[in-house]
Amino acid sequence: MGVLQGAVLVALCSWVAGKGCKHLSKTPEFGDIYHVKGVISLPYAEIEEPFEAWYNKTGNSSRIQYYDGQVITYQLESVEPYGTNYKITPETTETEMNVVKCFQLNGTKESPVTLQTVFPDTNGFKVSPPAGAWAGGGRSAGRQA
Numbered sequence: 047m048g049v050l051q052g053a054v055l056v057a058l059c060s061w062v063a064g065k066g067c068k069h070l071s072k073t074p075e076f077g078d079i080y081h082v083k084g085v086i087s088l089p090y091a092e093i094e095e096p097f098e099a100w101y102n103k104t105g106n107s108s109r110i111q112y113y114d115g116q117v118i119t120y121q122l123e124s125v126e127p128y129g130t131n132y133k134i135t136p137e138t139t140e141t142e143m144n145v146v147k148c149f150q151l152n153g154t155k156e157s158p159v160t161l162q163t164v165f166p167d168t169n170g171f172k173v174s175p176p177a178g179a180w181a182g183g184g185r186s187a188g189r190q191a
């Protein structure tokens with residue numbers, strides 16, 4: 047699981063456990079196409095990274111951008127033969143400063159490019175009873191055995 051998915055899972059759990067929220071009656075589904083904005087927060091590393099993501103499973107493509115579009119990444123699964131990644135980002139070298147460049151990285155047979163989801167796959171998870179509904183007070187969604 048990537049840092050992004052880990053961060054989102056934590057956010058989801060605190061959202062589920064949050065006082066103002068109704069308890070979910072079923073595991074959340076995010077669908078095959080979505081757009082989401084958020085902030086990756088890693089307090090111990092003092093990182094606050096705003097991101098925005100578009101996920102299109104039907105189109106076999108995803109895009110994630112950071113810092114309000116300063117860095118844009120594409121994950122295109124359907125480019126033959128093994129998919130391709132693009133990264134558009136400012137680059138500073140000895141001779142130039144903050145020049146926007148586009149980089150391409152093709153997938154390989156051993157490591158094809160795959161879409162990058164933001165939300166974790168909730169298949170196999172079930173919603174646990176509301177906190178305090180049973181002794182021990184489990185809070186977050188637990189994985190089924």
Ligand SMILES: *[C@@H]1O[C@H](CO)[C@@H](O)[C@H](O)[C@H]1NC(C)=O
Binds near residue numbers: 104105106124
């Ligand atoms: C997406 O990938 C699936 C599985 O490889 C393929 O069947 C489908 O045609 C692809 N869709 C597009 C829009 O490329």
Ligand SMILES: *[C@@H]1O[C@H](CO)[C@@H](O)[C@H](O)[C@H]1NC(C)=O
Binds near residue numbers: 104105106
């Ligand atoms: C998702 O991909 C499909 C197939 O390429 C395309 O027709 C559709 O417009 C895309 N949806 C969005 C929201 O971009």
Ligand SMILES: *[C@@H]1O[C@H](CO)[C@@H](O)[C@H](O)[C@H]1NC(C)=O
Binds near residue numbers: 151
């Ligand atoms: C990626 O693959 C495409 C199509 O095969 C090719 O034109 C392109 O030069 C490749 N890019 C890199 C960075 O290897």
